[in-house]
């Protein structure tokens with residue numbers, strides 16, 4: 001009798017697994033999705049809440065408002081990697097770009113570096129989107145790389161460059177023209193139709209895509225070290241051009257904009273470097289916010305991959321005036337430097353911290369920000385808008401663990417085989 005009951009359980013379990021898979025397939029057939037105008041994802045590398053506050057105080061004063069803090073939906077989210085430890089830009093970027101937590105150093109690959117994880121940019125491409133990346137570091141650096149490449153190590157710049165070449169984006173703006181980064185692929189990309197440019201004058205004149213703009217052999221000059229004659233475009237100028245060209249394609253688009261060097265200023269515990277990079281980032285967010293206010297079909301998300309430096313704004317006493325839009329380059333820069341000097345800051349580390357970071361934004365699906373708890377939810381918000389799904393693209397690779405139902409099923413099969421074998425053995429023994 002017991003044997004029959006066991007058989008019945010196994011058969012029922014098998015049928016229910018098959019049926020649930022069948023249901024899954026059916027659920028995947030969804031109503032046609034109306035594509036958005038575009039998705040613009042801003043990532044301030046290393047930008048904690050206090051970084052935003054530092055920039056706000058310098059640029060707008062104690063009563064002024066930062067565009068980053070002015071969106072209808074805002075949340076603070078965790079950044080920890082798959083081991084629950086402080087993340088680097090590769091692991092946190094991968095969580096944002098693929099919805100999967102991984103180990104530090106991985107570029108859109110799972111924890112053991114064996115499985116390539118499909119990125120939101122690749123999903124967007126597969127759904128007919130135009131795509132772009134803008135950053136102030138070299139484009140083979142971790143944060144831009146996690147959207148365009150797959151590699152077990154963030155340091156394999158040449159392999160990452162090859163992936164970037166093969167991904168075939170519509171707009172690529174940043175640094176990295178040396179042979180150590182993207183340099184070996186520039187002529188091949190030109191043969192493939194890219195318009196290749198190297199300075200802000202050429203950028204201003206560019207009106208066709210695909211566009212490859214590499215404005216420095218490595219990363220771009222930090223904002224606080226620039227002068228008026230610098231030939232590199234600002235993050236704001238690159239953001240404006242990228243949106244313009246992606247819009248011109250007539251397709252929905254995905255664009256990631258990174259304020260790459262907020263992190264580097266914070267590693268240096270340098271309030272001037274940090275503040276001026278964050279201000280530049282905020283100006284770019286503010287530009288996109290204006291667009292989103294006039295286009296309810298444009299999703300805008302602003303986040304940070306992690307906090308760097310354990311920054312705290314301790315106190316301030318302002319005696320110098322606010323920078324004005326009408327100020328020339330040098331005046332504006334000097335006013336900002338003066339005001340940073342009137343703020344007392346403290347730092348707890350020269351590295352990254354596990355402090356929560358901001359997730360904010362506006363536009364279609366942005367209300368889901370309120371339920372977000374980790375970077376992986378940022379991926380879900382974007383993916384849902386593209387193809388109606390919220391899970392990572394790969395099934396059963398989420399944490400590299402085997403599906404629980406499969407384990408139970410195989411376990412029961414194993415136990416029943418043992419019982420069956422034992423009873424057959426007893427039976428044989430009896431007959432002898």
Ligand SMILES: [Zn+2]
Pocket residue numbers: 046089263264267308352
């Ligand atoms: Zn860092």
